[in-house]
Amino acid sequence: MLVVGITGTLGAGKGTVVEILKEKGFVHYSARDYLRKRVEALGLKADRDSFTAVANAIREKEGGDFIAKGLLEIAKKDGRNCIIESIRNVKEVEFLRKNCNFILLCIDADIKIRYQRIVLRNSETDKVSFRTFVENEQREFSSSDTNKQNLGLVMQMADYTLDNGKDIEFLHSQVEDVYNKLPITTRPSWDEYFLDVVKTVAKRATCNRGRSGCVIVKDKQILVTGYVGSPTGLPHCDDVGHLFKNVVNDNGEISTHCVRTVHAEQNAICQAAKKGIALQGATLYCTMTPCRTCAMMIINCGIQRVVCLNKYHSGQESEEMFQQAGIVLDFVSKDVLQY
Numbered sequence: 548m549l550v551v552g553i554t555g556t557l558g559a560g561k562g563t564v565v566e567i568l569k570e571k572g573f574v575h576y577s578a579r580d581y582l583r584k585r586v587e588a589l590g591l592k593a594d595r596d597s598f599t600a601v602a603n604a605i606r607e608k609e610g611g612d613f614i615a616k617g618l619l620e621i622a623k624k625d626g627r628n629c630i631i632e633s634i635r636n637v638k639e640v641e642f643l644r645k646n647c648n649f650i651l652l653c654i655d656a657d658i659k660i661r662y663q664r665i666v667l668r669n670s671e672t673d674k675v676s677f678r679t680f681v682e683n684e685q686r687e688f689s690s691s692d693t694n695k696q697n698l699g700l701v702m703q704m705a706d707y708t709l710d711n712g713k714d715i716e717f718l719h720s721q722v723e724d725v726y727n728k729l730p731i732t733t734r735p736s737w738d739e740y741f742l743d744v745v746k747t748v749a750k751r752a753t754c755n756r757g758r759s760g761c762v763i764v765k766d767k768q769i770l771v772t773g774y775v776g777s778p779t780g781l782p783h784c785d786d787v788g789h790l791f792k793n794v795v796n797d798n799g800e801i802s803t804h805c806v807r808t809v810h811a812e813q814n815a816i817c818q819a820a821k822k823g824i825a826l827q828g829a830t831l832y833c834t835m836t837p838c839r840t841c842a843m844m845i846i847n848c849g850i851q852r853v854v855c856l857n858k859y860h861s862g863q864e865s866e867e868m869f870q871q872a873g874i875v876l877d878f879v880s881k882d883v884l885q886y
């Protein structure tokens with residue numbers, strides 16, 4: 548998980564940078580929202596003065612990094628790459644650098660341009676004269692107490708500084724440049740991880756009529772694996788050709804199936820039987836909707852969830868049986884496999 552901290556001067560365009568990063572998949576945590584909850588809990592008006600006063604009061608009591616601590620705790624529970632906005636205190640930067648994969652991004656622009664922006668924005672916390680605007684900023688820049696906000700020092704700690712003194716395209720191109728340098732870690736979910744293993748296992752299959760794989764998992768650990776192939780010691784389709792049998796379907800049509808192989812799901816279940824591994828309560832990951840026979844075996848093994856990469860063209864009966872048996876059936880893709 549990567550945490551991008553956002554700092555910068557008022558009216559610099561921090562919110563715009565947050566929006567651009569959100570489009571790239573980052574989750575957004577706002578220090579302001581976190582503070583607003585604390586300010587409101589104290590029954591105070593949510594203006595800039597209350598925010599600063601309350602923030603400084605809590606900082607004195609709980610330490611200069613209390614917002615960063617609170618937000619990082621929430622972010623870690625979620626686990627996705629995120630933005631923490633906005634960082635205004637040296638201790639917050641120090642805490643985040645120490646406790647997560649952290650990059651600090653600073654957004655700045657000429658003070659006159661920023662003042663024009665906040666006048667246009669016209670929000671409740673922004674209604675000040677240019678003189679007050681400059682004075683407020685100087686105050687935020689100059690505190691020597693490390694528990695208080697010190698924007699000037701925080702901005703100096705940034706890994707990257709963006710200049711939002713021109714148009715939106717200029718800002719976009721800078722965000723893009725920084726984004727391409729970020730140490731983003733994309734960790735697969737558990738389902739993605741086990742399905743990737745299914746794809747690898749399936750490469751060992753020996754019948755090209757359907758190279759399926761299967762992995763059975765419990766408590767996030769792989770118990771057994773299986774791929775479609777002939778019984779041990781018997782010749783493989785890939786070496787001697789398929790062993791076709793005709794099947795008369797309900798509608799009178801005759802279809803041809805290769806019957807030389809044991810299905811991936813069945814092979815995984817056989818491996819469990821061979822090794823004495825209980826499958827009760829497990830999750831089965833496989834290439835496509837299990838066939839009727841496999842579905843019946845899965846139900847009777849006590850497997851509780853089946854996750855398939857794709858739908859099998861005649862998997863309807865299995866889907867109904869799983870539903871009746873109370874087994875959860877999930878598909879990654881609704882694409883129907885025909886063969």
Ligand SMILES: [Zn+2]
Pocket residue numbers: 753754755756784788789790805806807808
């Ligand atoms: Zn075959």
Ligand SMILES: [Zn+2]
Pocket residue numbers: 810811812837838839840841842
């Ligand atoms: Zn099957």
